[in-house]
Amino acid sequence: xxxxxxxxxxxxxxxxxxxxxxxxxxxxxxxxxxxxxxxxxxxxxxxxxxxxxxxxxxxxxxxxxxxxxxxxxxxxx
Amino acid sequence: xxxxxxxxxxxxxxxxxxxxxxxxxxxxxxxxxxxxxxxxxxxxxxxxxxxxxxxxxxxxxxxxxxxxxxxxxxxxxxxxxxxxxxxxxxxxxxxxxxxxxxxxxxxxxxxxxxxxxxxxxxxxxxxxxxxxxxxxxxxxxxxxxxxxxxxxxxxxxxxxxxxxxxxxxxxxxxxxxxxxxxxxxxxxxxxxxxxxxxxxxxxxxxxxxxxxxxxxxxxxxxxxxxxxxxxxxxxxxxxxxxxxxxxxxxxxxxxxxxxxxxxxxxxxxxxxxxxxxxxxxxxxxxxxxxxxxxxxxxxxxxxxxxxxxxxxxxxxxxxxxxxxxxxxxxx
Numbered sequence: 001x002x003x004x005x006x007x008x009x010x011x012x013x014x015x016x017x018x019x020x021x022x023x024x025x026x027x028x029x030x031x032x033x034x035x036x037x038x039x040x041x042x043x044x045x046x047x048x049x050x051x052x053x054x055x056x057x058x059x060x061x062x063x064x065x066x067x068x069x070x071x072x073x074x075x076x077x
Numbered sequence: 078x079x080x081x082x083x084x085x086x087x088x089x090x091x092x093x094x095x096x097x098x099x100x101x102x103x104x105x106x107x108x109x110x111x112x113x114x115x116x117x118x119x120x121x122x123x124x125x126x127x128x129x130x131x132x133x134x135x136x137x138x139x140x141x142x143x144x145x146x147x148x149x150x151x152x153x154x155x156x157x158x159x160x161x162x163x164x165x166x167x168x169x170x171x172x173x174x175x176x177x178x179x180x181x182x183x184x185x186x187x188x189x190x191x192x193x194x195x196x197x198x199x200x201x202x203x204x205x206x207x208x209x210x211x212x213x214x215x216x217x218x219x220x221x222x223x224x225x226x227x228x229x230x231x232x233x234x235x236x237x238x239x240x241x242x243x244x245x246x247x248x249x250x251x252x253x254x255x256x257x258x259x260x261x262x263x264x265x266x267x268x269x270x271x272x273x274x275x276x277x278x279x280x281x282x283x284x285x286x287x288x289x290x291x292x293x294x295x296x297x298x299x300x301x302x303x304x305x306x307x308x309x310x311x312x313x314x315x316x317x318x319x320x321x322x323x324x325x326x327x328x329x330x331x332x333x334x335x336x337x338x339x340x341x342x343x344x345x346x347x348x349x350x351x352x353x354x355x356x357x358x359x360x361x362x363x364x365x366x367x368x369x370x371x372x373x374x375x376x377x378x379x380x381x382x383x384x385x386x387x388x389x390x391x392x393x394x395x396x397x398x399x400x401x402x403x404x405x406x407x408x
Contacts, residue, residue: 026248026305027197027393033302034191037329061168061198064245066406 001069004076006056014075015039015051021074024067031058079360080383082125082136085109091139092223097146099173099236099361100223101204101385102137107221108228110137115223116151116234118175118206122369122386130374130386134209138385140361145244145405150237151224156185159233163195170240171248171403173361174203176233177218178388186233187395188267188325197393200248202401203235204363205389218388245408246360248392251352251382251400252306253344253368256299256333259290264326269312270319271326283320295371296335297398298326308335310367310397323367323389324397341372345379354402356381362402363387 004010013019017036023029035051062068083091085106091098092113100107100117107117121134147170154162159182166172176183183205190196206218220234221227240246263275274283287294297308309332312321326332338344362382368374369386382400390401 023304026250027200029303029305030191030307030393031197033300033305033307033330036303041329057195058197061195062200064169064408065200065247066245067247 001063001072003056003060003063003072006052008076010076011052011056012048015048015055016043021071023071023074025059025062025065025071026067027062028055028058028068028071031055080126080138080140080362082123082127082133083139084136088137088139091141096141096143097149097238098223099140099142100137101206103134104216104219104228106135106137107219110223112226113223114149116173116175116236117221117223118177118204118234118385119219120207120385120387121209122366124364124374124379124383124386126383129376129378130369131376132209140384142238142360145240145360147239147241149239151222152235152237153222153227153229154182154233154235155231156181159186160189160193162201162235163193163198166199166201166237167239168199170238171200171202171246173236173238174201174233174391175220176203176205176389176391177220177230178205178207179218180231182231182233183389184269186391187269190394191327200246200403201391201393202248202361202403203391204385204387204401205391205395207366207388243408245406247404247406249352249354249402249404250305250390250392250396251345251348251354251402252308252398253338253341253348254297254299254308254335254398255306256301257336259334262298262332262334263330264328267325267327269323269325270321272319282317284314284316284318287314287320288316292334293337295367296337298332299335300330300332308397308399324395341368341374342377354381354404358404358406360403360405362400363390364400365390365398367398368400
């Protein structure tokens with residue numbers, strides 16, 4: 001499964017908490033628990049960009065995992 | 078065979094035929110095993126396939142992962158090296174970790190794992206080894222590198238596993254606890270203990286708060302990590318002084334005391350149904366000693382889950398009072 005590029009607005013919406021999703025991939029939920037808190041504390045473009053990098057890398061490395069694939073469909077349709 | 082409680086001669090036979098094994102059991106038994114493709118940790122409590130929850134110091138719980146394993150790399154980490162556990166992992170499998178309870182690696186992993194480089198790059202799961210409760214303070218929990226026969230009490234042992242082609246894995250948790258409707262609790266320092274808590278933003282002595290509000294400390298604190306409910310279990314409360322936990326609290330995380338439940342079996346069944354976990358997909362699972370004790374799991378079954386009863390569970394990071402499982406899927 002291909003992972004949408006980091007420029008896709010869906011990544012920004014999720015790390016800023018603008019949109020919330022019911023996700024399945026446990027590592028992403030744990031990571032997002034931290035990233036959303038961090039971005040709320042520091043909403044600067046660099047902070048948002050760093051959070052997107054981390055989340056995108058996690059899904060890219062786990063692209064073969066069923067729960068990660070389900071999440072990508074949930075987030076990006 | 079995937080997960081079974083076996084006597085030592087049966088385990089020796091599996092090792093001698095080259096099987097790749099994850100083993101849990103009494104230290105004296107682990108030390109008698111021949112070298113081979115296995116890692117192990119000490120614990121005498123299990124959920125067995127036939128008898129449910131039991132204590133045994135003459136049998137070993139064995140998870141045979143040979144059928145899904147293409148290759149393995151067993152590595153031992155001290156607290157200073159453990160930060161590379163995700164970086165060292167391959168790209169087509171999972172990593173299985175066992176850490177001795179109360180060791181420096183246990184403390185370090187608990188506090189630092191969520192911030193390790195390449196966090197989650199591939200699934201990491203495992204457990205914290207322990208001892209019979211009668212031996213607490215007398216014998217230290219251990220882990221064993223079966224490849225060398227070495228036993229460790231302060232290091233973590235990790236089996237990095239590459240899967241056979243056509244398979245993928247996923248790590249899941251079953252947590253019967255939910256956040257209650259009470260106060261929001263936050264902490265000003267990361268750690269396994271604290272004296273003060275912010276209750277809805279107002280500072281209080283946490284031990285006094287627990288006493289004054291008659292909190293049941295068999296119920297954990299629960300944090301919501303983007304829908305994943307993560308427990309922090311209470312170890313002890315010293316009135317007027319400190320509160321000790323079995324996992325660290327973190328600054329910035331909002332905790333609530335767990336909602337009480339009437340019956341473990343009913344709560345477990347509800348969570349199991351919601352998880353969608355299927356018996357045929359489950360390769361490994363472990364559950365917490367606190368669930369075993371507080372919910373009276375001796376003699377009880379938790380189908381489809383069997384496995385060691387542990388002093389802490391690992392699913393990417395340290396968990397408490399939670400069942401962790403590994404699922405295998407066709408790619």
